[in-house]
Amino acid sequence: MIETLNIKGTEDSPEVVMDFQKGFIRISGTSWLEDAYGFYEPLYQWVSEYSKTPQKVTEIEFGYTYFNTSSAKQIAKLVTLISSLKQSSEVHVKWFYEKDDSEMLKSGQKYSELLNLGFEFVETEFEAEPEDEDEGVYKIIKK
Amino acid sequence: MSSDNNIAKRDFVIELMKSTGTDDLNYIYRGEFTQNLQQHILSLAEKNIDRDRISGKIKKRIFHIMVESIQNISRHGDAKENSEEMTSSFFSIQKQNKWYYITTGNIIENNKIDDLRSKLDKINSLDSEELDIFYRAVLGNGQLSNKGGAGLGLIEMVRKSGNKLSYHIEKVNDEISYFYLHSDINGITLGEAPVQPLGSVYTVDYMVNLHRFILDNSILLIYSAVFDQDSLLSLISIMKSRMSGGLNSKKKIISIMVEMLQNIIHHGNVTVSGISGCQGIFYISLNSGKYCLTTINYVKTTDKEQLSYKIDHINSLTDEEREDYYNERLFDFDSDESFKEGGLGLIEIRNKSKNPLEYQFFDTEEGYSLFKITTYINI
Known part of the structure; x- marks a missing residue:
């Protein structure tokens, strides 16, 4: 069995949850990583491993507030892996974006279109964690 | 005085x-x-x-x-x-x-x-x-x-x-x-x-x-x-609190800042006068609703030509062509160097700012040149 990945978010790196049991993946927050490849590489490995024996349904959520271009490339790779996961699991992808953040919506649409993934787009409020206000650590507020 | x-x-x-x-x-x-x-x-x-x-x-x-x-x-x-x-x-x-x-x-x-x-x-x-x-x-x-x-x-x-x-x-x-x-x-x-x-x-x-x-x-x-990632984060915090305006224009400026500063961190690490580091300058001005962001850092004089070519090329493309160019590179995982380093920064800066990139080189000693790049953002 693949272990659950649980990475806490920081000022410049996203929060990651990858749960095999639930067939659930969520990446959210800010991704301004200097070494984006180093951060995302273990995530590819997890997804590749998961793809071998996936759950019937896989729920995937992206909720970025910001990402830099080095991360954009790594997200492209991740989304590509997710698109091949479709062969063995029913994949639902939700792309959360902050209210009025049209740029982030556009980025999601680009990934969705280029890989024919049919993202569901969800406009939402993002809440800064109280002690980290202004520090860019955000959480998606779930309805 | x-x-x-x-x-x-x-x-x-x-x-x-x-x-x-x-x-x-x-x-x-x-x-x-x-x-x-x-x-x-x-x-x-x-x-x-x-x-x-x-x-x-x-x-x-x-x-x-x-x-x-x-x-x-x-x-x-x-x-x-x-x-x-x-x-x-x-x-x-x-x-x-x-x-x-x-x-x-x-x-x-x-x-x-x-x-x-x-x-x-x-x-x-x-x-x-x-x-x-x-x-x-x-x-x-x-x-x-x-x-x-x-x-x-x-x-x-x-x-x-x-x-x-x-x-x-x-x-x-x-x-x-x-x-x-x-x-x-x-x-x-x-x-x-x-x-x-x-x-x-x-x-x-x-x-x-x-x-x-x-x-x-x-x-x-x-x-x-x-420059390093720490100073980048502090600079971003200052500008986040300093700027007024809507979410979109704020985010645009912050994103451009991140790309410009990370360019110094990724490419500006040089050894000048025996000391190594990503030495650079960042400055930002706001004049009648127009933000102007500039960075200056050292590059190897031998890289000058390639960098000029790249920026001229980005500036010469139409919005549509630039979009294609970006997407093509976004999904290019074949070359290891391109994959790990990205190389999308300048295209993104041009896309987000909606203005041509301005740049200049100034020759210094020891085979290095100063590279100055300026971005204008209308808000």
């Missing part, structure tokens, strides 16, 4: 870059000083100084003086809330050869000048023993002005720096003047070979000129130092 010392006449920032060594710092912030901003402004300076090879005791003194200085701006600044004058205040710190120079500038009412002058002249006339006695006397008689403080902050600054305060008062109009306050701190511990500050450019006169320069050019912030 002599006009031959006029910074604005030269390409000030290029001069600055050429004249500063890798360990140097030139950091100036102009604008509002809310509680939140004060914290971010100080944090950037602290992160920079924290790395310096000077004693912890001296670091503490420097931090202490920084805090006193920045509080002086909000405590004694007489600019009316939300007035244009309010954003003319500045905080700055420079360092060179292990000497630290902290300067602030703010508005004061002309009728307070005499009192301030006599306070400063009195403090500057005392030796350290007399200063201690004076400090206790002021502390004891509790003559606190309505804004808190009877010059205690000023006395503290002299006690912590061990040097007299320099100041300059420049009349703005019949009601107000600019008040410049400047401290020198020696970062060299006893026993080390002393380096005299003599000949340092960072005097109060220099700062008056620099202030004029940033006002004339609507500059909000200049940061000339070694």
Whole structure:
């Protein structure tokens, strides 16, 4: 069995949850990583491993507030892996974006279109964690 | 003030870059000083100084003086809330050869000048023993002005720096003047070979000129130092609090800043005069609704041609062509170098700013050139 990945978010790196049991993946927050490849590489490995024996349904959520271009490339790779996961699991992808953040919506649409993934787009409020206000650590507020 | 010392006449920032060594710092912030901003402004300076090879005791003194200085701006600044004058205040710190120079500038009412002058002249006339006695006397008689403080902050600054305060008062109009306050701190511990500050450019006169320069050019912030991810995050925090406007334009500017600063971090690591580091300058100005962001860093002279070609190419593309070019590269996982390094930064900056990229090279010695790139963003 693949272990659950649980990475806490920081000022410049996203929060990651990858749960095999639930067939659930969520990446959210800010991704301004200097070494984006180093951060995302273990995530590819997890997804590749998961793809071998996936759950019937896989729920995937992206909720970025910001990402830099080095991360954009790594997200492209991740989304590509997710698109091949479709062969063995029913994949639902939700792309959360902050209210009025049209740029982030556009980025999601680009990934969705280029890989024919049919993202569901969800406009939402993002809440800064109280002690980290202004520090860019955000959480998606779930309805 | 002599006009031959006029910074604005030269390409000030290029001069600055050429004249500063890798360990140097030139950091100036102009604008509002809310509680939140004060914290971010100080944090950037602290992160920079924290790395310096000077004693912890001296670091503490420097931090202490920084805090006193920045509080002086909000405590004694007489600019009316939300007035244009309010954003003319500045905080700055420079360092060179292990000497630290902290300067602030703010508005004061002309009728307070005499009192301030006599306070400063009195403090500057005392030796350290007399200063201690004076400090206790002021502390004891509790003559606190309505804004808190009877010059205690000023006395503290002299006690912590061990040097007299320099100041300059420049009349703005019949009601107000600019008040410049400047401290020198020696970062060299006893026993080390002393380096005299003599000949340092960072005097109060220099700062008056620099202030004029940033006002004339609507500059909000200049940061000339070694760049890393930490300083990037501090700079972002400052600008996040400093900017007004809608979410989209704020996010656009922040994203462009991240790309520009990470370009310095990724490509600006050079060895000049035997010292390695990502030395660079970032500055940002705001003029009639238009933000202008500039970075300067060293590149190998041999890389000049390729970089010029790349930017010219990006500038020559239509929006649609650029979009295709970006997407093509976004999904190019084949070349390992391209995959790990991205190489999308300049295209993204051009896309987000919606204005052509402006750039220039300046040759220096040792096979390196200075690369200056400017982005304009209309909001």
